[in-house]
């Protein structure tokens with residue numbers, strides 16, 4: 001898939017939050033789950049989005065314009081990062097929830113990243129029920145599959161499927177390291193954008 005991703009807008013504060021009128025798909029998930037790495041993988045570039053082995057790297061809403069199709073992929077700060085101050089966590093949470101509210105007419109789906117190695121976490125469940133309120137289509141992506149066995153992946157996905165009310169063909173098993181799942185994810189993204 002030959003798409004160009006271009007960072008066109010970075011938002012740190014509520015004052016800066018004006019929502020673009022192009023269709024958009026956001027990436028949400030706990031801190032360190034691999035959102036920014038997934039952006040780099042989709043772009044086929046190593047350093048487009050900043051990544052870090054310590055959680056809490058992305059501190060802004062980053063709008064990546066996908067060309068030639070003209071829609072946005074949005075890298076959000078991770079939730080649940082325990083080491084930053086409560087005040088900062090609250091600021092990010094407010095920024096993210098305000099984005100989800102304001103973007104309603106343009107936000108066509110949310111890619112929810114889940115760690116293949118972990119059973120469902122409270123914060124993930126909270127995100128899923130929050131998104132269901134808005135009826136946003138959810139694309140579940142299980143990350144870091146290069147780090148775990150088939151058995152582990154199967155255990156984690158089995159726990160998630162009833163919660164998501166989905167079957168295994170609806171989820172994407174992904175590795176930013178090997179590129180596994182990249183084509184399937186592009187297909188899902190483009191289907192959402194083209195079905196508008």
Ligand code: GTP
Pocket residue numbers: 029030031032033034035036037038050051052053054055056057058059076077078079143144145146147174175176177178
């Ligand atoms: P925040 O910005 O803090 O919300 O984190 P994030 O979700 O953007 O995670 P990020 O992409 O920065 O990745 C966190 C760490 O996980 C980095 O050390 C990445 O190299 C690593 N990582 C991400 N995806 C993968 C993957 O598919 N496989 C492996 N092995 N490591 C990964």
Ligand code: MG
Pocket residue numbers: 035036037050051057058075076077078
């Ligand atoms: Mg990040």
